[in-house]
Amino acid sequence: CHHILPRSQGGNDRYANIVLVSEDVHILIHSTDTATINRDTKMLKLDRDNIRKLHTLRKKAGLFTI
Numbered sequence: 001c002h003h004i005l006p007r008s009q010g011g012n013d014r015y016a017n018i019v020l021v022s023e024d025v026h027i028l029i030h031s032t033d034t035a036t037i038n039r040d041t042k043m044l045k046l047d048r049d050n051i052r053k054l055h056t057l058r059k060k061a062g063l064f065t066i
Contacts, residue, residue, distance in 0.1 A: 004017050051066075
């Protein structure tokens, strides 16, 4: 489970603020290391729609898009 809006930024544990993602995607959402991001993005073979969703979750977590 991933909090769409992190609890530290005012998010909560309500269903509307939770999304299910794989462990690999969850690591990618929170990663700040460029090498890890590049490796995991290639490994997961994300399509354009999935990358867009990943960007949205990273922005809400206060992280840069990839």
